[in-house]
Amino acid sequence: MKLLWPYIRQMRAHIGWVALGSLLGLVTLLSSIGLLTLSGWFITATSLAGVAVSFNFFTPGAGVRGFAILRTLGRYGERLATHEATFRLIARLRTWFYQHMEPQRPARLNAIGSAELLSRLIADIGALDNLYLRILSPSLIALCVVALVCGFISLFSGSLALIALCGYLTAGLLVPMLGHWLGGERGAEQARSQARLRTRLVTLIQGMADLRIYGGMARAQAQIDQAQHAYLETQAQMGRTSALVNSLMLLIAGGTLIAVLIEGVSLVQTQQLQAIELVFLLFCVVAAFEAVMPLPLAYQYLGKTRESAARLASVAEKEVEHQFPQQGPEPSRPGAIRFEAVEFGYGGQGRALDKVGFNVEPGEKVLVLGHSGSGKSSLINLLVRFWDPNAGSIELGGQPIGAYTEEALRSQVSVMGQPVQLFAGSIRENLKIGRDTASDQEMLELLDRLKLTAALDGQGLDYQVGEAGSRLSGGQRKRLALGRALLREAPILLLDEPAEGLDPQTEQAVLELILQYRTGQTVLLISHHAAALACFDSAMLMDRGRVLERGDIKQLLEDPGSRISQLKSL
Structure with missing residues (x-):
């Protein structure tokens, strides 16, 4: 009983x-x-x-x-x-x-x-x-x-x-x-x-x-x-x-x-x-x-x-491994991110992150480079508190990330992860998840800038995406999910491979939209390749859970000994 x-x-x-x-x-x-x-x-x-x-x-x-x-x-x-x-x-x-x-x-x-x-x-x-x-x-x-x-x-x-x-x-x-x-x-x-x-x-x-x-x-x-x-x-x-x-x-x-x-x-x-x-x-x-x-x-x-x-x-009845406090502080520096000696492993197995430390200033556009398994996506998982670090500390908006209520934490970040998740329904319904108050005109302009309008058979926001976005191609699903993330009014935008699989022309248009859409927004963009380095303020190269290199883009590209500069020349 x-x-x-x-x-x-x-x-x-x-x-x-x-x-x-x-x-x-x-x-x-x-x-x-x-x-x-x-x-x-x-x-x-x-x-x-x-x-x-x-x-x-x-x-x-x-x-x-x-x-x-x-x-x-x-x-x-x-x-x-x-x-x-x-x-x-x-x-x-x-x-x-x-x-x-x-x-x-x-x-x-x-x-x-x-x-x-x-x-x-x-x-x-x-x-x-x-x-x-x-x-x-x-x-x-x-x-x-x-x-x-x-x-x-x-x-x-x-x-x-x-x-x-x-x-x-x-x-x-x-x-x-x-x-x-x-x-x-x-x-x-x-x-x-x-x-x-x-x-x-x-x-x-x-x-x-x-x-x-x-x-x-x-x-x-x-x-x-x-x-x-x-x-x-x-x-x-x-x-x-x-x-x-x-x-x-x-x-x-x-x-x-x-x-x-x-x-x-x-x-x-x-x-x-x-x-x-x-x-x-x-x-x-x-x-x-x-x-x-x-x-x-x-x-x-x-x-x-x-x-x-x-x-x-x-x-x-499983115990929740991380609890959000009922009350917490307001961010003192919205858009700021700080990792200090962070160690992390999924389920205690291995180390996805090994003594990772870096700072991101409010409004800074950062490109995170690295091959699969280097720990890039783990940064997003920790920033949204899907997981907590095993050691070290993380600050968001100038406050310890564990001090925020769940509502306060979610209000500071807009995320596009991997794989993207769309819901059966219309384009409008999927975009309004990002911001329910977004007007049709604003959403249509965003779709046009994402080069999605032509794919909607003239139906615009009423186009039905199908179960999990099955009526859209892989690139179209990514751009729709990106549009949802851009609509959300948050000081930090976290993106995991938003331009993967796109042709160079569309990729360039998408990157420009990401960096220009919301003034003063901090952007942390994860990618496998360094083609768009010049568009960002700074870059960070990761390998095997460690930060190998971090710095200003211009200085890194001018330094012939920089690993990021060597990647760019390939």
């Missing part, structure tokens, strides 16, 4: 709907029991009316109609309230899960995978509807109904009440325990196999183009068939368990009814109970089994619910 408790606590926000659904469920079930009990008594009394019993049949007739109407209205209201509560809870759980997932470091989430995270966000949270709708509420209702029915029967016979109680306890306690024992691990495996199947399917769809090119479709489909077979096998196992527990429930219900009938006949013979009373007590006992009938199936799938909760907890 410890695993499920965090999700049970979420019900407090919608306790009104939760309580209303349970109350209406109880009213509906009691109405159903009352309907069958009174109907049985009414039919029996009517058959005996001409022999030994006389009664006013108008009152019980009205009672039957009343119970029928109340049962119908109660069932409608119960379905409405419980499903409203369930949908609200699922929505709240998804928000809760995302709020706990979002602060996690990208590397931890990437290790899980986007398809797996999507499965947890949808399927695993969806599986938790079993918790309220099929376990908590029905268990509470069953407990109340059994107590009320056994108390009612005891008014006529204590022995019959005891027999009924034994039947209800066996059906509502022992059989659910058996169902949970038989289905617990199978249900957990069903949740895992379902997640594997979803992951395989999402991976196939995302990589279909490459799989077709390299002839890997058959292998991918075989893996999906294998995952699907495993999932169907768990479903078949759960189906066999369901058939067993349902058979036991019918057997117990029938056995209880026979035991009540045998004891009741004995009581009638000894004149401790009237025959007509025995009849409606039998109907009451049978009807009350409706309260415990759903429990074995619900507890059989409790293992699946627990596994889903555990899979969610493995992400949501």
